[in-house]
Amino acid sequence: MAGNTDERATIAHLADEVVPALIERLSNSELGELEVRQDGWRVRLRRGTDGAIPTVQPAQTTMPHKPAAVAHTADHAPRRDQPKGRVKSPAVGFFTLRDGVTVGSKVRSGDILGIVDVLGVRQEVVSPVDGVLKALEVESGQAVEFGQAIGRVEASV
Amino acid sequence: MAGNTDERATIAHLADEVVPALIERLSNSELGELEVRQDGWRVRLRRGTDGAIPTVQPAQTTMPHKPAAVAHTADHAPRRDQPKGRVKSPAVGFFTLRDGVTVGSKVRSGDILGIVDVLGVRQEVVSPVDGVLKALEVESGQAVEFGQAIGRVEASV
């Protein structure tokens, strides 16, 4: 059949393009548990929990955002790119950076880097690891949503 | 992350299950030409023609059939299983086997094996290759649809 080499090209394309897209879709889910069923088979992914609070994956969305109507997940960066040192917003509200904290500050795990004001109630933004604050993605006074990336701490080795 | 080995298992499943299913879907199409687009890439399959008449792939459907409501293509066997020697119905109508033709008959390419009666007009069912009639899937008097498999000729070497 004349189509055989074309079909092989298709197979290669599928392996290179389709499968990674599917895997990305799986790893992008922020669910603690993810079950995929197709015809007769079933795959279950379960995330580990590192303590009392489940490790919910942080949101990447700038907020408020306009989700792309057609690309269901395209507007969310893959979760696996998120390092352990990501500083996340604990709530939806207005962010204030703590006095004295700047890019370059040495911080310890649990240090308060700022607060999110939720109707007058202050929710603490804490460093997830010991290290150096390498980036701040939000300024004081800016609105943040739950799970939004506020900054990044590079863990000290 | 605790999920890593689970994720590898998923990848394996995807490679083993999803990709073949997609390929089957492609090779199952009876179109002369098939174009698949995904995001930025595009694959075009074009079938070769072995003469003046395009080689349309024969239908596998028994007729009339009840298609499965959920499995779009599951009720059609993969086309690649169909050997060159498949004898196909040229039309929708009632089939009559030619006198003297039986399983085991030696036939030549173009030999008339039977006819399909379409409102009184006889359409010839011909052998696609030289060889031996190995199987008959339809009996005289039975209704056939266009492209339906009527029998199989094993090509002589």
Place this chain on the structure above:
Amino acid sequence: MFSRILIANRGEIALRIVRACRRMGITSVVAYSEADRDSRAVQLADEAICVGPAESRRSYLSAPAILSAAIVAGCDAIHPGYGFLSEDDTFAEMTRAHGLTFIGPSPEVLERFASKAGTRTLLAKHGLPTIPGSGMLRDDAHAMAEADKIGYPALIKPSAGGGGKGMRMVRSARELQQAMTICRSEALAAFGDDSLYLEKWLEDNRHVEVQVMVDKFGNGVHVGERDCSVQRRHQKIIEEGPSPALSPGQRASLLDSAVAAVVAAGYENVGTLEFLLDKEGNYFFIEINCRIQVEHPVTEMISGLDIVTEQIRIAAGEPLSVKQSDIEIRGHAIEFRINAEDAENDFQPGAGRIETYLAPGGPGVRVDSHMYSGYEVPPYYDSLLGKLIVWGPDRETAIARSRAALEELVVDGVVTNIALHRALLGNDVFLSGEFTTNLLDRVGSAAFMATPKAAA
């Protein structure tokens, strides 16, 4: 009119409200939990804002998170949908205190209608026959005493919320005592409130409810009734309108007295008055739902009105767009709740990936659903996947169309109750229009599913 509405809900109702906003030219902002990031409402909304983790208590049920999101997103109103914070007068009060509009009754109205016993007394005063019932039950002894006054059988009901959770019918003091504990814990888990009360239970009753709309100027209309007698453990499965159980005279009396009573009692917003109907066609008011309801599309299909846009208009202080004389009920509509639950396995809820979703169509068919092929149904919330609503010029045609639509509907990848609906459409009691609320539980869903499919 509002310029930006925060939608504090999820699933099909969030999508429904996004659609209403679009039609009205209002910017929609969907407040979502982390588990709903890939939901259709989030995709379709003009904007979306993550308010918390999957757990409802920290997202959809968190008044501070929702309100903070509304402020942060610059919204001027909040639509609470149904369930969650939709009938929470404290939340409505907080919303107003922050200068935003709660799309629902005012806090005062919500408070006035918050107590079910109080509402019964109030509406009885305004002419509605009501079901005998108790006030809030202090303890088991109080429950016993009240039950003795009302008489058995009686129904234990949670003060907060609906949907059958924390509800039990009891036939004796012994059953009452046993059920109280279960109901308290179910109610606490479902609504964060274990207050219970009692209601007289009518044997073989039907559940009929009246849709009303009342604006801030005291203009009130009814938009016909819905019959929700097909229930499983007090959860509605199929709703239809008009009710096959009412004569024209009974219907007119029910509808007129319902709207007259709520207007007189100072209600405001869209709302639903629920009634029990006995075998003789007598009706008894049981409770009012001060919010949009799951089954509102039944009314939309037979009236041609858009109840959600009317609700938004009312909240914005506009007068109703219609007078009673403008409203004409035409034909018959039936709604089927499509749930991710295993009817063959005690209705265990399911979750997972919807591999294939193919909606039915054609004249008179509407589907309100947030499903799409590839959607992950999160395991954290209720099991409602969507609603199939079918209209016909008469009940018989609506049923024939429903049968065709249910055959056509494909939801692949998660378990659903579609087979139960198909079975119900082959059931003679349903077809005759004589279903009572206890029938499905008495006969058992399994028996319905085993019924050979009725000839089409």
Place this chain on the structure above:
Amino acid sequence: MFSRILIANRGEIALRIVRACRRMGITSVVAYSEADRDSRAVQLADEAICVGPAESRRSYLSAPAILSAAIVAGCDAIHPGYGFLSEDDTFAEMTRAHGLTFIGPSPEVLERFASKAGTRTLLAKHGLPTIPGSGMLRDDAHAMAEADKIGYPALIKPSAGGGGKGMRMVRSARELQQAMTICRSEALAAFGDDSLYLEKWLEDNRHVEVQVMVDKFGNGVHVGERDCSVQRRHQKIIEEGPSPALSPGQRASLLDSAVAAVVAAGYENVGTLEFLLDKEGNYFFIEINCRIQVEHPVTEMISGLDIVTEQIRIAAGEPLSVKQSDIEIRGHAIEFRINAEDAENDFQPGAGRIETYLAPGGPGVRVDSHMYSGYEVPPYYDSLLGKLIVWGPDRETAIARSRAALEELVVDGVVTNIALHRALLGNDVFLSGEFTTNLLDRVGSAAFMATPKAAA
């Protein structure tokens, strides 16, 4: 009533007829070409039978193949849909000769209405004002002579089929001569028949058509009119009903005279009488379509009737299910034809795989489409992917809902004309209800697409 209907068509109309069969309890058998094996109609039908290769001439247009399939599958009737064999009196005659029922007019009626010139004369005799036109044109000289009689501008039209193919408006003898050759070859390619005729062309006309239903007992009703003035090269793009161009008096006159004339002329089946409307509101009959039409859902949405089931009933010899006094037109409906064509590239048709299809929803929204995510649009047939039909209590609401629905509609993987529809909904002339059939061609689709989106 029939027990098994062979559906001799494809795409959305095959699906529509499958749905009608299901609702009526009739077994549906879809006749399909090899290119349509994975189509939604084939999947949903009770049975399906392959009648030939992709090429229409050997499948959907092959009378022997279709009829043989009907016989082989044990059907007692054939529904031809629209296009293909739907108005072929020879096929209808063959169908009857084999003891089957053609779901459409009888061969005699089809023959009586086959000649467009003859039909104009016939219906003029029964009181309809008609557009001046010619009989079949023998040759160019004959065309010139007829055009001189009628006067320029004139419209060249193919005798067989519709949809804008083989149609040209000419303003002079010179233009006529040039266009005749093109029209003949287009008509031959599209319909296998190069017969042409001429019609007087009205400047700035509107296209308004009347839906009628006439049973075998001579009972005839109209079901209101549709306005199909939004056209591109004589192809309808948007249809709506009622027409914004008619006063109540004009409407009543048009509808009453249309149904009176066809009944008097002995028509039978559902059918559509097409009229041109001039600036003063005068109407002129141009032709009759003796079949179900693409835009029939507009009428279904405003009347609550199911035109396809009525058509099947009429063919089965049953009387109409409604009298004229039962039919009430309610609200306004607009249909958008969703085509796989590139509006930015001279409307080149597209084909390929639909990667994602997400249908809009909510009150008043209906989608008739054979699309699904993963569907391969074959390149062999017309470009219609489906129809979005939106109802509202008035035109303004229908437009607001349409805008929301078109924003929500996702068709990914093939090029579509959705952007053109969105642009048209932002166009002042469309919004004012004053569109004429030549406007889109005069202004150019590109100009419409460039229009900034109207504020929602």
